[in-house]
Amino acid sequence: MEDKTLYTVTIFSENTVGLLSQVTSVFTRRQLNIETLSVSPSAIKGIHKFTITVYSNREDIVKVVRQIDKRVDVLKSYFNTDDELIHQEIALYKLSTPEFIKIGSAEALIRRFHAQILEINENCVVIQKTGHYAETQALFEELSELIGVLQFIRSGRVAITKSKIERLSDMLQERERKNSSL
């Protein structure tokens, strides 16, 4: 197998029922495993934004993005590599409160990882950490070893490009302008 790079695919689409399966089936057909997926409303009303990460080679990802772009309800899709992006994930860790108190070094841990405590009750402590995959993973491994993690959840990646501003609104205006001038 050739070397694969982690690509981040960004898709803007109309918020139509069933679009997610249309998008994922493009990956499925090419035997590409989706690593992370995050979908949410974009800055423009009625338009949703997908952020998908996937290991692939450049040739395949170009084809995948074109196939996605071809779907009628997709407005725009593109891909980036990590060096072109500011990206972030969020992770939550649930720990047992008695165990958490027992270790005694909680402060050092929280400081070292720039984590936050969201909740403390008699049963559990919930810690939040944002960062790259490796960072949230490192905290998970350390906590697991130290006191055990009762529950762990990590979000999909969200990302913003370092280049120019998002120009989807410009593109939409241009499309509407051309249509009305027809």
Place this chain on the structure above:
Amino acid sequence: MNNEITGSEALIRSLINEGVDTIFGYPGGAIMPVFDAIYDYKDKVSHILVRHEQGATHAAQGYARTSGKVGVAFVTSGPGATNAITGITDAMMDSTPMVVIAGQVASTLLGSDAFQEADVVGISQPVTKWAHQIRCAEDIPAAVARAFYIASSGRPGPVLLDITKDAQFGKIKYEYKKATFIRSYIPKPEIDPEEIKAAAELISKAKKPLALVGQGVILGSAEEELKVFLEKSGIPTALTVLGLSAIPTDHPLNVGMLGMHGNIGPNLKTNECDVLIAIGMRFDDRVTGDLKTYAKQAKVIHFDIDPAEIDKNVKTTVRVLGDVKDTLAEVTKLMDTTTHSEWLAEFKPCSDREYNVVIQEELFPTSGSLKMGEVIHKVSEATNNDAVLVTDVGQHQMMAVRYFKYKQSRSVVTSGGLGTMGFGLPAAIGAKMGAPNRTVCLFAGDGGIQMTIQELGTIMQYDVDVKIIILNNHFLGMVRQWQELFFSERYSETTMKNPDFCMIANAYNIKSRIVDKREELDDAIAEMINHKGSYLLDVQVEAKGMVYPMIPSGTCVTNILLGNE
């Protein structure tokens, strides 16, 4: 209140507003309101009751392919819709404009595993250009407008509308507005003048250019633009199976058909040309064989309307995005007038060799069993080489597209991409209705015809004039051919004990004849062509005939098998 109509009536009126006059379909519980509504519009739109929903979709495809209009099919929910999936997928692969209207259970029942409920939108999404569920009557006109716009614009394709029963019953004030704009959908990419310039320069400088023409030219009605382009440049031109008839068979620049069973010349010369000009074709694996050895010496220019086709299989030197009707005309303006008579002459030895080794024996045998090729050749001649050819899938299909001749565009209706056995008979019905003034000849194998043979009932009911020629070798011939060549002649499950096709035709009141002697062939063909109305000719052909030339799957285009050379 009395200017309100039901969603079903709104659907019928929307279709009429889109110019629909023929619908192929089959009723059922969840689409009954629509069938009730069409009862009042019999003077404006005719509904053809097929015998199976797969037949409805293939007939709609055949209709679309010969008429250039959007084919329309009506099916009910659940099994009606799932039966339509094969035709929808076929239309997707072959870029056929089609709108399938499926009934669906009432919206209150959706997701409850109701009787005849299936997630039809979910099932069809991967095989449609657009699939959409309508749950209220108000949405019907706009959705139909959008469906026709999407199906027919850009690279055409099938669209599925899934309409719940309550939406069919709901009352609305009818208003219709055609769709011309969807903000997320760009059917025709804008022409880039740089691409036009680069293509014109490369073509002008080419020493040994070869043009590969696909169905895009026919879908884009660019036959005239292609002709002007070719005649100004003098470029030898090969056609894909679906591109056949984009230029006439006897055009001096037409060097033949590409692909696994294509002609020797264009396949060999693909790997000798210096500039390969692909026009509205998608480099299917049946055309290219092994991509690692395909046209590596050539600079590649790719004209296509679909950006996703560029570099998908073959890396291009110059891409020309846009509608070929526009881009070909633009490139023609900028390029030099050239001739390539020496290069064109290089194709001659190839076609001579093919004639001597393969064609002569196939078309003009003097002894032995009847050959598929000779039957096809004779039928083509008997129809003045101007009939519409419809085929099923298999050996007869490859023989038919090789040996039938074409004078005008839209003369070939065949399942190219999906290779759907059972396509032929229903597609021929649609093809005839799409081109009522032309003779329609269907060639089918004894296997494929039996997959949709019930459509003889449709032919009987509507007096459809289709000439059905079964090239009967009592084998699933193409699979048998591969078994002979690649599976040590182990004929696993490819022999067929067939019914008496003439008795079947007789049951449907269709005139028929069986032929197994060479002396009777001309007479039988003449009788078939002269007969008013449909006719079934069962031709008993050589049991173990082979389609040659053949480029084995996945090998280099120069690796051509010729059989008995």
